[in-house]
Amino acid sequence: MEGVDVYWGVYVSLAVYFVVLFIALLIVRRGVAVEEE
């Protein structure tokens, strides 16, 4: 239960998760790729 000496990949995974959230938010905000009628 320590917050130190964690495997580096855990931090990279967290960064990947934030990137996923950022892209999802960006897509939702802009409503991209939805065809116009």
Next chain:
Amino acid sequence: MRYGILIAVLAADIALALYSVFFGYNPEFLPYADPTSYRILYIHIPLAWNMYLAFTITLVSSILFLTRGSLKYDTISFCSTVLGVVYGFGGIVTGMIWANEVWGMPWSWDPRQTTTLIALLSYLGYIALRTSITDVEKARIISCVYGVSAYIMIPLSYLSSVMFRSLHTQLPQQPLSPEAYILLSLRVLTSVVLFITLLKIYYSSALRRRCGGG
């Protein structure tokens, strides 16, 4: 109001993700691996399960569009696929990072990795197909049929670690410790609520555009 909910859910999800990475439970010992790499579980599983959820929503809404013909089901199908692909690639990348530590290499053409990649490429095909057909009505019908067909890859991906010789863990057969179970359940819960909130907002804006309501 809906953005207030989004911000609240997003904050809860991020806070829990940070907690799980810095203070989450990990076993004392993992064979041939840093035990703290276990904490990738709290990031990887919510991403993967949201991908499965997204493509299941695509399946159900595609069937409903084909049977009832309502535009809203087609819109849900498209929005869910787009978000599912984003979450799915996140799941694959975090899985590769974990595999690099516990399997010794990031990509080994393991059945779970391979079937999940094929599933994602199939749904990328859905988006490509939909945006490449100029006849809107035809595009909707063809992409919904495709959305139903592509779903075959999802149970195949989920069951691949049971059906084939795989390095991937099989959660039902490997029970988690109570600490990990509680934290993982909370992570899955917040991320699913966040996904549904994102989908609802995306769906509403997309439907307004399609109906010409601004």
